[in-house]
Amino acid sequence: MSAFHRDTWVNGLWKQNPGLVQLLGLCPILAVSTTMVNAVSLGLATILVMALANLSVAILRNFIPYEIRIPVFILVIASLVTVVDLLFNAYLHELYLVLGIFIPLIVTNCIVLARIEAFAAKNDPLVSTFDGIAQGVGLLLVLAVLGTLRELIGAGTVFGGIDLIVEGASAIKVLGEGYPGFLIAILPPGAFFALGCLIAAYNWINSRAAARKRATPAPVVPGDAVAEH
Amino acid sequence: MSTEYTAVRTSIRTASILTLFAVLFTAAMALTYRYTKPDIDAAVAEVKRKLIAEVLAPGRYDNALLEDTITVLAPDALGVDEGSLVYRARKNGEPVALIVEARAPDGYGGAIDLVVAVGADGRLTGVRATQYKETPGLGDYIDPRKDPNKASPWIDQFVGRSTQAGSTATWKVRKDGGDFDARAGATISARAVIGATARALAYAEANQARLFDAKTGERLATTGGSAQ
Numbered sequence: 076m077s078a079f080h081r082d083t084w085v086n087g088l089w090k091q092n093p094g095l096v097q098l099l100g101l102c103p104i105l106a107v108s109t110t111m112v113n114a115v116s117l118g119l120a121t122i123l124v125m126a127l128a129n130l131s132v133a134i135l136r137n138f139i140p141y142e143i144r145i146p147v148f149i150l151v152i153a154s155l156v157t158v159v160d161l162l163f164n165a166y167l168h169e170l171y172l173v174l175g176i177f178i179p180l181i182v183t184n185c186i187v188l189a190r191i192e193a194f195a196a197k198n199d200p201l202v203s204t205f206d207g208i209a210q211g212v213g214l215l216l217v218l219a220v221l222g223t224l225r226e227l228i229g230a231g232t233v234f235g236g237i238d239l240i241v242e243g244a245s246a247i248k249v250l251g252e253g254y255p256g257f258l259i260a261i262l263p264p265g266a267f268f269a270l271g272c273l274i275a276a277y278n279w280i281n282s283r284a285a286a287r288k289r290a291t292p293a294p295v296v297p298g299d300a301v302a303e304h
Numbered sequence: 305m306s307t308e309y310t311a312v313r314t315s316i317r318t319a320s321i322l323t324l325f326a327v328l329f330t331a332a333m334a335l336t337y338r339y340t341k342p343d344i345d346a347a348v349a350e351v352k353r354k355l356i357a358e359v360l361a362p363g364r365y366d367n368a369l370l371e372d373t374i375t376v377l378a379p380d381a382l383g384v385d386e387g388s389l390v391y392r393a394r395k396n397g398e399p400v401a402l403i404v405e406a407r408a409p410d411g412y413g414g415a416i417d418l419v420v421a422v423g424a425d426g427r428l429t430g431v432r433a434t435q436y437k438e439t440p441g442l443g444d445y446i447d448p449r450k451d452p453n454k455a456s457p458w459i460d461q462f463v464g465r466s467t468q469a470g471s472t473a474t475w476k477v478r479k480d481g482g483d484f485d486a487r488a489g490a491t492i493s494a495r496a497v498i499g500a501t502a503r504a505l506a507y508a509e510a511n512q513a514r515l516f517d518a519k520t521g522e523r524l525a526t527t528g529g530s531a532q
Binding site for chain 1: 317318321322325326329330332333336337340343344347348350351439440441442
């Protein structure tokens with residue numbers, strides 16, 4: 076893997092994480108992260124759409140006139156989301172019923188358009204596909220952590236709803252049978268609280284790393300500076 | 305490029321390119337639709353079959369239940385303005401049960417969609433909530449998948465119940481003087497489901513012969529039969 080690919084991953088997963096730094100795509104992040112299974116499923120659908128959208132635009136980038144690039148991008152995204160929506164409906168039907176409106180809403184997820192405009196429209200197809208996957212995985216990780224936290228605190232379980240994907244499997248009651256549940260974690264305000272805590276933790280880790288770097292002056296490596304927020 | 309860039313030429317050029325992209329991607333969607341259609345239809349039918357199996361044991365009927373349907377317009381009794389689908393289960397041509405789509409308009413989070421299966425003897429064989437917006441973890445026990453009591457889900461208390469000679473006077477939660485349980489803190493959800501089930505049951509009982517005799521696919525406008 077070249078250094079460029081490494082940067083793509085570092086940006087997608089950490090430095091420019093869509094969920095924690097760019098704060099793009101908040102609507103699905105907050106709405107679908109009630110359980111880990113829901114969150115990861117929507118994350119996977121988003122990765123698929125982002126990879127395909129970046130790939131298509133990168134291939135077609137020399138045929139898209141600058142003035143109408145946004146309508147063309149939206150057209151590409153909407154078509155690909157429709158295709159993914161149909162595929163979910165046909166092959167993962169129960170999950171499709173759970174995710175409902177949120178698969179079509181990937182169209183309005185700003186992160187998809189943002190990566191096309193900022194990256195795929197200027198880079199070759201292979202690198203662009205990698206970028207789409209890296210950014211998607213970054214979003215997926217945030218969704219997964221958020222979903223796990225909210226489900227654990229709200230219902231005391233993990234893997235709730237796994238039976239929608241694996242027949243016969245069931246949720247694991249981590250906090251025991253008698254856990255009374257903590258409703259607000261599952262309701263929308265809980266999503267804001269949990270995401271706020273995640274972003275705080277992210278900034279804390281970054282500022283600690285920055286402080287450590289200041290304490291021990293190391294040789295300057297280009298592209299290794301930690302962004303301040 | 306040697307062509308002259310005038311406003312008209314540029315507009316026509318960009319418009320044609322946009323049209324081309326639209327055609328290309330519409331074709332991609334149309335193709336996917338075509339190839340996934342049979343699988344989507346099968347998945348939808350499978351979900352229906354599973355749901356119906358929960359309210360009526362598959363061994364109790366031998367007709368093609370998913371095809372043997374009629375649509376009834378009885379907004380007062382069933383709560384669905386646009387008409388409810390009624391599935392008719394038969395064995396050897398004899399009526400076994402009616403599976404009626406009903407809606408409770410007065411759930412805590414809005415309407416609750418139900419399927420109510422009424423045996424030919426007037427006893428309920430099962431009730432399921434199919435769509436609802438009751439509070440997660442509080443009012444959603446009306447759905448056995450969300451009910452914390454897996455051993456005896458709340459909704460199963462309907463099984464075997466019937467009206468008392470057409471009257472549904474005791475179809476209330478205990479708090480209101482009836483003989484149905486409700487979970488503490490979420491009585492409204494229970495009240496809504498019990499009320500809608502009672503109306504659907506009374507309707508199916510009063511119109512049983514007509515519903516079974518109607519031609520498959522027929523739209524019936526019926527009145528009456530809604531007790532309470």
